[in-house]
Amino acid sequence: MKSLFGGLLYCFSLLVVQVHGTNFRFYGYEPQRISPAIRPVQAVQNAISATGIQCKIRPLDLVLIIDSSRSVRPGEFEKVKIFISDMIDTLDIGQYATRVAVINYASTVNVEFHLKTYFNKGDMKQAVSRIKPLSTGTMSGLAIRTAMNEAYTEKAGARPLSQNISKVAVIVTDGRPQDKVQEVSAQARASGIEIYAIGVDRADMQSLRLMASTPLDEHVFYVETYGLIEKFTSQFRETLCGLDICSLETHGCEHICVSTTDSYYCKCQDGYILNEDKKTCSSLDICSLETHGCEHICVSTTDSYYCKCQDGYILNEDKKTCSSLDICSLETHGCEHICVSTTDSYYCKCQDGYILNEDKKTCLSKTPHS
Structure with missing residues (x-):
């Protein structure tokens, strides 16, 4: 997944700069310059707007890591929980769609719920509303290690690598970590976790850069107050939206269009083979192949084939x-x-006393009847 969350945050940064002046900063970009990374997102949005087609949300294994150290006031922590609930609303939550886990940290770390715990938005948002601040130090490295070693395990609900589900972690903090984050963050990224770091108010920008994935200008964000963090979700759905090309008439597949996470491919109906252009199909005489499996006789049809037996045999159930x-x-x-x-x-x-007629079935008497 290429900087999906990053596109959202930058889109919103343009809006907030207009409304709130300097209260929002997208790290590494000037407010007036549009990030090249967001242009594909805008293209998708334009295509959706022009065609009226609904977008297709990519499934994620998403872990939200929230700082509840003593520097985060109770009212500010409530705004973080609203941010999480709003984000949940933008996602297609489900066992086979996006799974969400939440980690709450200060000097200690609590996994509030795992990726496998909730598969519907209502229960998940209720669980978020019940989270209490820990109100101690700021052990960001420990929180990331917990995400890597506990939240992103198949036992906890993470999908196996073979399913190619993007693993995304979003850490929100307002302070400077009291432990080392560089090494553990590097290990997490090397394991396939894409990390976004959101700093608020007194957050240490260098620490955010050490935690986040590259490119940093798409993964590191900063807001001056918790009052603005809720606004991050305004275009989250559009940013995660991957256009289902197979829903358009322009995909070019002659027979069958199959959507993938990032693109699509064409395939043919039974009895046909895909041509070199990877779009069109040619009729295939399956009976000319050794793989047809017929024991006696293979009979080709327009679209497929069937098996039959020689005289004196009957076709089995297979x-x-x-x-x-x-x-x-x-x-x-x-x-x-x-x-x-x-x-x-x-x-x-x-x-x-009889002889066989020419039809090889009936018999004729040798003795003429009187």
Whole structure:
């Protein structure tokens, strides 16, 4: 995931600068300059606006790490909880969508709830409302280590690497860490966690830079008061929005369009193969391949194929293999007198005094009737 949260915060910075003057600073950017990182987000928003198509939210394993040290006043901590609740409202929360965990820290660290604890917004927001400040020191490094070693484990609800779910941590602090953050933050980033650092009021900017992922100008943010932090979520949904290209008529896939996290690909219906242009499909004679699986006979159709058996055999339930059939045990063999089974088929014969007609089924008496 490329700086999704960062795009949101910069978008909002432009708005806040107009309204509040110098109360908001997006670290590393001049307020009047639009970040190149946000332009793809704007393009997506424009496409959504033009087409009326709803955006598709990327699933995340999101861990919110909040500072509740003694420097954070009770009223300010309530604003942080509103910020978290508003952020939850912007997300597609669910077992197979975005999962959220919250870590509360000061000199000690509490995992308020894990990624696997809540899969609906109502319960999650209720849990956030019950969080109490710890009101001691500021052990930011310990909080990040707890996120890495406890919150981002499969036991706690993090999805395995094979599912390619982005792991994002957002740390909010107003002070200077009382422990070392550089090494543990580097370990967390190396493990695949993307870290955003939000500083408020007295926050130490150098520490924020040591914690955050690169590029720093997309991952480090600062606001002068907790009163502004709630505004960060105003465009969060649009920033996380990845346009579902398969919902547009311009994807170009002849048969089937399959959306992925960042893009899409084309595939073909059964009986067709994707051409070199990766868009169009050509009919495939599956029976010409050794992989069709038919034991006896493969019959190609327009879109697919089917298996059949040689005479004297019947197709099994797997629709692939064949079993020998005693046709003479069936009423449909057609022999007028005697049916004789063979290994692969059968033949008809007549009783004494009769000869087999040309149809090889019926019999004619040798003795003329008087």
